[in-house]
Amino acid sequence: MKALVYTAPHRLEMHDLDEPSPGPGEVVVRVAMTGICGSDMHGFLGHSARRKPGLVLGHETVGVVAETGDGVDPTLVGARVSVNPLISCGNCGNCAAGRPNVCDSWQVLGLDRTQGAFAESVRIPARNVLPLPRHVEDSAAVMIEPLANAVHLLSMAPEHAGMFPTAAIFGGGTLGVAILSVARVRGVRVVAVVEPNPRRAQVSRDLGVEHVIDPTTADVPAEIQRLTGGRGVDLALDAVGRESVRQAAAASVARGGTVLLLGLDQGPTTLDFIDLIRREVRLQCSFTYTRQDYQAAFDLVVNGAVDFGRWTDVLPLTEGQNAFERLATDPGDRIKIALRP
Numbered sequence: 001m002k003a004l005v006y007t008a009p010h011r012l013e014m015h016d017l018d019e020p021s022p023g024p025g026e027v028v029v030r031v032a033m034t035g036i037c038g039s040d041m042h043g044f045l046g047h048s049a050r051r052k053p054g055l056v057l058g059h060e061t062v063g064v065v066a067e068t069g070d071g072v073d074p075t076l077v078g079a080r081v082s083v084n085p086l087i088s089c090g091n092c093g094n095c096a097a098g099r100p101n102v103c104d105s106w107q108v109l110g111l112d113r114t115q116g117a118f119a120e121s122v123r124i125p126a127r128n129v130l131p132l133p134r135h136v137e138d139s140a141a142v143m144i145e146p147l148a149n150a151v152h153l154l155s156m157a158p159e160h161a162g163m164f165p166t167a168a169i170f171g172g173g174t175l176g177v178a179i180l181s182v183a184r185v186r187g188v189r190v191v192a193v194v195e196p197n198p199r200r201a202q203v204s205r206d207l208g209v210e211h212v213i214d215p216t217t218a219d220v221p222a223e224i225q226r227l228t229g230g231r232g233v234d235l236a237l238d239a240v241g242r243e244s245v246r247q248a249a250a251a252s253v254a255r256g257g258t259v260l261l262l263g264l265d266q267g268p269t270t271l272d273f274i275d276l277i278r279r280e281v282r283l284q285c286s287f288t289y290t291r292q293d294y295q296a297a298f299d300l301v302v303n304g305a306v307d308f309g310r311w312t313d314v315l316p317l318t319e320g321q322n323a324f325e326r327l328a329t330d331p332g333d334r335i336k337i338a339l340r341p
C-alpha cells in the first residue's frame, strides 16, 4: 500500500509499505480521509520524542472496514467507520475504571511503533471502530477525534463550577474551536477566546464569539478580568500549552476556579504557586478521551451540532509534504487540513 512516511524532520515521503493484515480482534480499515493534528505537526517538525523517522503519522481518520480478524463479526466488512485511535490494554486498573486514556500501556495510531493513518490502510482493534451514518461526510468525521479531546477536557471541570460557568479559551485553532463548540453544548458561557492569528481569530468571531483577544497586543488577564467584572473566569481552558499561555490562563481564572490544561506545545512552565494556592486555583490536566467521550463527540458530529466544513481543506495524500509545510508556516483560517489517499 501507499503510505506517507515521516523520514526526517520536515520531510514526508510516499513509500510502498506492506499491506497490514488484521490480528485477532482487529480490523483493517481502508482509509478515506485522515486529518492533520497538531501532534502530527510536532512529529513532522522533529519536536516529538515519540515520533521517530520511519513512522506513518495520522490518527484522525475515517474509512471503510476492508478485512476482519479472528473473533470479529465479518459483516463489519464494508462498513464506513470513524476510528477511535486510542488503543488501550483493557486489563489494567485504569482501563477497568473506565479510564483507558491513562492505561498503563496506551498507544495511539501514528506514535511510537504503531503505524498511523496517512496511508491507504490502517490496522485497529475492532472495538475502536464506530459505524457512521451515510449523511456524515468524511471531512466532518475527521473532526470527531479533536472534539473527543474537547469533550473530555470539559468533563474534567469540577461540579462546583456551577450550572453555567464562565470560561476563556486559549487558542483558536482546531482544539480551540472544538472546545468552543463543546462548551456551548454543555452550557458553558465563553467570555473570550485568545488567539493571535487574525484569520483564526475571525473564525471564532464567525462562530459568534464577541471578544477575541490578541495576546500580542492586549494584557490578556486584565482584559478577562474586565469582561468578568473583576472576578476572572470559572474555567480557563488551555488548548495551546505554552508557558506564556499557561501563565495567562492561571492569571485569568477566578478565585477557586479551575485551569484545564490540554495543549501540549511545551513541557516545563513556571507558575506562581503562592498565588495559585492562596486563591485555591485547581490545575487539571486532561489527556485524550474515554470511550464515552469519543462516543459523545461522534454523536455531536452525527447530529450536526458542530460543522467545520467551511474551514476544512482536503488534499491528496501525495500532497502531504506541502500540507504540513503550510500548516507549519501559516494555517490561516483553516481549522483542519485532511489528506485523502
Ligand SMILES: [Zn+2]
Binding pocket: 037, 038, 039, 059, 060, 145, 146
Ligand atoms: Zn489529534
Ligand SMILES: [Zn+2]
Binding pocket: 088, 089, 090, 091, 092, 093, 094, 095, 096, 100, 102, 103, 104, 105, 106
Ligand atoms: Zn490498560
